Amino acid sequence: MKIFTLQRKQEIFVSIEEAWAFFSKPQNLSMITPRELDFKIKGDLGEKVYNGMIIEYTVKPLLGIEMLWVSEIKHVKEPYIFVDEQRVGPYKLWYHQHIFRPTDKGVEIIDIVHYALPAGFLAPIINKVIVSKQLDKIFSYRVDVIERLFGAKRWV
Numbered sequence: 001m002k003i004f005t006l007q008r009k010q011e012i013f014v015s016i017e018e019a020w021a022f023f024s025k026p027q028n029l030s031m032i033t034p035r036e037l038d039f040k041i042k043g044d045l046g047e048k049v050y051n052g053m054i055i056e057y058t059v060k061p062l063l064g065i066e067m068l069w070v071s072e073i074k075h076v077k078e079p080y081i082f083v084d085e086q087r088v089g090p091y092k093l094w095y096h097q098h099i100f101r102p103t104d105k106g107v108e109i110i111d112i113v114h115y116a117l118p119a120g121f122l123a124p125i126i127n128k129v130i131v132s133k134q135l136d137k138i139f140s141y142r143v144d145v146i147e148r149l150f151g152a153k154r155w156v
Helices: 016-023 026-032 120-150
Strands: 004-012 040-042 054-062 065-077 081-088 093-102 107-116 152-155
Touching: 004 120, 016 093, 016 107, 026 040, 026 120, 054 120, 107 120
Parallel strands: none
Antiparallel strands: 004 107, 004 152, 040 054, 054 065, 065 081, 081 093, 093 107
């Protein structure tokens, strides 16, 4: 199984508590996800993530085909880190670390995603031609929205 990694960094100009309050609230995920993915959380969730939280949602990642995605929230250390790990969904592996580090001016947000595709020996080709470009577009959208919401410095 080939594992790919995506990493993004961005600095926002708020306290770590304000950053955590926004990013640890599952309902805010739809605000930073491109509309064409038609991201919809199923069910009622609490106000912030916690260890063992299960988040169920639908998304249309390819050709407008709706897919169920279920994530488990793990390794929560408020206000510094949490991980969402796919339990059901389009990837063979999806392990997304959300890391928050205080800076002199605010908070550095670091996203590290390790993922694998259910495509066997074709995975590197499919990743290069389709998936990595789609993920880059999704995370670039996220950077833009966060920049508008909080004021931010871009890093990639």
